[in-house]
Amino acid sequence: MISLRNVSKAYPRSGDALREVSFRLGKGEFAFLTGPSGAGKSTVLELIHFQTRPTDGEVRVSRYHSKRIRRRDIPALRRRVGFVFQDFKLLERLTAAENVAFALEVIGTPRREIAGRVQRLLSQVGLAARARSRPSELSGGERQRVAVARALATEPRILLADEPTGNLDPDAAGGVFELFRMLNRLGTAVLMATHDADFVRRHAEIRRLELEDGRLVRDSAA
Amino acid sequence: MRALREALAGFRRTPLLCALSIGAIGLSLVILGLFGLVAHNIGGAIGDVERRVEVVGYLLDDAASEQVRAARRELEALPAVESVRYVSKDEALERARRDLVEFSNVYGELLVNPLPASFHLRLREGFRTPEAVSETASLLAAYPFIEEARFGDEWVERLFALRSAATGIALALGGGFALVAMLLIVTTVRMAILARGEEIEIMQIVGAREGYIQRPFLLEGAVTGLVGGLLALGVTRLAFVVFPARFAAIESLAWLPHLWTAAGVATAAALGLLAAAFSVHREVGRAYGPS
Structure with missing residues (x-):
């Protein structure tokens, strides 16, 4: 489903972000992407989401290939790959339901279907009762659930999460993580970047890909 | 429809900058229009003279x-x-x-x-x-x-030279102002894009098509140009009506051919679109292109 082969990424100003990173993530798999800040976790996620391209090596996501993908195919790829951020990236002027509806609208969902799908998505993340609340009226954990509901709007096969629990208290973090596990049990592959070593240790059963200074130094599945 | 709604929202967001862009593109086209009027009438006079040569x-x-x-x-x-x-x-x-x-x-x-x-x-x-x-x-x-x-070689040649000069001055001045107008539209659209940066980022993340994101901004540029062009047409027409009445020496001016006015307004819209496309390509296109 996801394959990185000898992927390197260098930025003109900051230099090497990744060096010869290789791994595969199969259908329905769950993995942590760990490492200290600046290790290259976000770069890996951006490469998989085709927000950037590798300087060397190749990234494959489903049938899309970093060397061959056409510009017009990128939206289709991103609909298969949901993305959740540490800072939620919700639109403050919109309610929880409108934030989710926004995603459905921009991908061209018929107007008559949007309300029903929003309700289902918010129910799925346990937030049906807060549909009319604005992000400023929600707790951190609730905001992240709205963000997850929005990421699920496109029915992705893969969910990328960049420090999704970084801004949350332990209870809220646990709740969001359980949500990811539930989605994973339903068949969505999850790649979750985190620098919280304790959190990762507590879930030793989950595959761990450890980055350090742009190199993949450990893959617990290997 | 959505693109038009978003484009109009863009005008409400930065009204002063939009007005400046419209004014600048209007001014550039008024200059082109006035010189065009002179060139057209000199052309008509040359035609009359030629018939009597x-x-x-x-x-x-x-x-x-x-x-x-x-x-x-x-x-x-x-x-x-x-x-x-x-x-x-x-x-x-x-x-x-x-x-x-x-x-x-x-x-x-x-x-x-x-x-x-x-x-x-x-x-x-x-x-x-x-x-x-x-x-x-x-x-x-x-x-x-x-x-x-x-x-009558001397005066035929002088009329021809005058027409060439009027056309040259119109193109140089109009071109200069058109460039300024385009830079203003580039800035206006860029500001509109930055003002909606969060929304655009989310659209890109969830998989919106590039055209879906770009259309409102392109439309905003085209509408800015179009309104500027219509403004220029109105001002030129006003000058055409007012000046001959003030100056008895100007007996009968001919108004510009419809093709010229239509081409002028269409050019304004096209310049607006081009300027917007430049901004959009720089600010929005990056998320889709190789980097």
Whole structure:
């Protein structure tokens, strides 16, 4: 489903972000992407989401290939790959339901279907009762659930999460993580970047890909 | 529909900058419009003059009538020549007496007719340019019995030069202002994009198509250009109505052809679109292109 082969990424100003990173993530798999800040976790996620391209090596996501993908195919790829951020990236002027509806609208969902799908998505993340609340009226954990509901709007096969629990208290973090596990049990592959070593240790059963200074130094599945 | 709604929201977000862009593109096109009006009217005047252009060849008094008849036939056969009129010495004197009344006494007392006979050549359409007129005059002057061939060369050429200058100035000034207008539209659209940066980022993340994101901004640029173009058309029309009324010397100006005005407004919209496309490509396109 996801394959990185000898992927390197260098930025003109900051230099090497990744060096010869290789791994595969199969259908329905769950993995942590760990490492200290600046290790290259976000770069890996951006490469998989085709927000950037590798300087060397190749990234494959489903049938899309970093060397061959056409510009017009990128939206289709991103609909298969949901993305959740540490800072939620919700639109403050919109309610929880409108934030989710926004995603459905921009991908061209018929107007008559949007309300029903929003309700289902918010129910799925346990937030049906807060549909009319604005992000400023929600707790951190609730905001992240709205963000997850929005990421699920496109029915992705893969969910990328960049420090999704970084801004949350332990209870809220646990709740969001359980949500990811539930989605994973339903068949969505999850790649979750985190620098919280304790959190990762507590879930030793989950595959761990450890980055350090742009190199993949450990893959617990290997 | 959504794109139009979003584009109009863009105008509400930065009204001053939008007004500046519209004003600048309007000003550039007013300048083009006014100079276009001048060039068009000079063109019309040139057309009138051209229709009246005559090449006149004055004959030596000792020209043999047989030679003159043969020359007339040859001249009539020239492709540039529409008609050849022969004015004899007597006719010339008669006309002088009739047209130049103040000299009628002088002409009345003459013992010898001093006026020469002449050929008056009218030229066909397409052969009335300064070059063609000059060439026909040279052919006429080449006959040995022709003393002199004349045509209104100086003022025809001056009118042509004036039209060229008006066109050149219009293009230079209009082009300069159009560039300024485009830079303003680039900035306006860029600010609109930055103001909606969060939304655009989310659209890109969830998989919106590039065109879906770009259309409102492109439309905003095109509408800015279009409104600027219509503004310019209105101001030019106002000038066209007001100025001839103020200045008696300007008797009758002709309004620009519809094709010109339509092309002007369409050009304004196209410039707006182009400027917006530049901004959009820089600010939005990055998320889809290789980097």
